[in-house]
Amino acid sequence: MKTIIQPIFQRYWNPYVVLLIAGILSALYFGLTSTVWAVTGEFTRLGGDLLKLFGVDISGWQYYDMVHLQGSTWNRPDGWIVWGMFAGALIMVLLSNNFKIRRPQQKRRYVQGLVGGIIAGFGARLALGCNLAAFFTGVPQFSFHSWIFIVATGIGTYFGAKLTKTRWWKGRPTLTKGAAKPSTVKKRIIQPYIGSAIAIVYIGLMIYFFATDQQLLGFGALFGLAFGILIERGQICFTSAFRDLFLVGRSVMAKAIIVGMAISSIITVFIISVYDLTPITQIAALSTFVGGVLFGLGIVMASGCETGMMYRLMEGQVLFLPVFAGNIIGATFLAYAWDHLGVYNVLAKGGTKINLLDSIGPVGAIIATLAMLGILYALTIFQEKRYHRNLTMKRGVKTHAS
Amino acid sequence: MQAEQEADFTLDLRGESCPYPVIYTLEALQGMNKGELLQVITDCPGSFRNVPEEAIAHGYTLAQDPVKNGQEYLFYIYA
Numbered sequence: 001m002k003t004i005i006q007p008i009f010q011r012y013w014n015p016y017v018v019l020l021i022a023g024i025l026s027a028l029y030f031g032l033t034s035t036v037w038a039v040t041g042e043f044t045r046l047g048g049d050l051l052k053l054f055g056v057d058i059s060g061w062q063y064y065d066m067v068h069l070q071g072s073t074w075n076r077p078d079g080w081i082v083w084g085m086f087a088g089a090l091i092m093v094l095l096s097n098n099f100k101i102r103r104p105q106q107k108r109r110y111v112q113g114l115v116g117g118i119i120a121g122f123g124a125r126l127a128l129g130c131n132l133a134a135f136f137t138g139v140p141q142f143s144f145h146s147w148i149f150i151v152a153t154g155i156g157t158y159f160g161a162k163l164t165k166t167r168w169w170k171g172r173p174t175l176t177k178g179a180a181k182p183s184t185v186k187k188r189i190i191q192p193y194i195g196s197a198i199a200i201v202y203i204g205l206m207i208y209f210f211a212t213d214q215q216l217l218g219f220g221a222l223f224g225l226a227f228g229i230l231i232e233r234g235q236i237c238f239t240s241a242f243r244d245l246f247l248v249g250r251s252v253m254a255k256a257i258i259v260g261m262a263i264s265s266i267i268t269v270f271i272i273s274v275y276d277l278t279p280i281t282q283i284a285a286l287s288t289f290v291g292g293v294l295f296g297l298g299i300v301m302a303s304g305c306e307t308g309m310m311y312r313l314m315e316g317q318v319l320f321l322p323v324f325a326g327n328i329i330g331a332t333f334l335a336y337a338w339d340h341l342g343v344y345n346v347l348a349k350g351g352t353k354i355n356l357l358d359s360i361g362p363v364g365a366i367i368a369t370l371a372m373l374g375i376l377y378a379l380t381i382f383q384e385k386r387y388h389r390n391l392t393m394k395r396g397v398k399t400h401a402s
Numbered sequence: 403m404q405a406e407q408e409a410d411f412t413l414d415l416r417g418e419s420c421p422y423p424v425i426y427t428l429e430a431l432q433g434m435n436k437g438e439l440l441q442v443i444t445d446c447p448g449s450f451r452n453v454p455e456e457a458i459a460h461g462y463t464l465a466q467d468p469v470k471n472g473q474e475y476l477f478y479i480y481a
Contacts, residue, residue: 012447098447100472102446105416105418109418164421173413173430175411175413176412182443182471183416183472183474235448240421244424247425248428248452250455250456317446
């Protein structure tokens, strides 16, 4: 028993394997439901639900018509993707006995998290998707807006990384002389039992959905759960994929995400051709670019994007409460600004929906996508190498001078 | 814990989220003299992987295997 339990719950899974499975599952989810794995659209709807709860009349807001604000979050498949991801992550955290209330020592993090969360939420919805619908599941839909979004996010995270490096932003840790004692470990382990109980209740709920013919809710709950399990076990962090390349020359997450997207694209092109489905295409406009830059900056400021935030919150990282709140505030504010402050007219009106499948056909689309991903992969390796070359040079200068 | 060399410095990063544990660790190591031992206590799950891997990628060596202590990890790194 122990030989099975150990690698599953005591160690994190290889991010390549995790993102490969996530890429396959998201293509499958599209094939089954004709919708994609996404979260921020639902965050916007949650904001709308809250506004309605406080008596605000949002019936005239265009953005809420566009994202189909209907029913409650419990009756929406996208809602169950979100709650399923929370549940899946929480179950995994508990089964691996890794839940702990983690409060940042640097109090400035809470402000950074809230502000970053708002900017990231606003930017994601401006671009019509976060790192999922405009990135990981957007590229495999051959929606050109995701290409713009990736470039823009890269630019945003670059500036975010610059900000992170400044002294007033990162703060100073307490470096003490000598050794210090670690925390005492509790002997009684109860977290796995709580995790198992939640898992049983959740499985019951999924059975209920399928038994009562609510297939879409069932698939949402099932795939949400799977995505939650995967991102927690793989510690999948889209924020770090870009940021850590600039900060410490770390490339593993970026490479794994690119590989996952390549697989997902190949499977999706087959699914679309065989089942004659319509790919999900979003407007490509100036709003995509501006939104992407804001999103990239915001996720680095907040230390996590809309997806990474979810499993970190379940691990007990208190910082991600203001980030979650910020994401919803930002997304809701964008929904308001869309027509009330003229955001649509200025940034999105001139845009068009461009899908590579329509413009250059399935063969062209998959070749172009794989070529683009190949270039991204090469750039990732280039940046990693550049970072380490500069590091060696700096070291050389230092040794020589001293 | 087994008899290990007494750490010269300790970086207690409990509660801090990524990327700050790895930034702080690399900075602390940069400021120390070669051969001195740094103890890092961290509980950010992302840092369980990126702190030791990046310490090595930046040319430092681990004094011993990482120690899992409940919901946190201890790393011992030579500057």
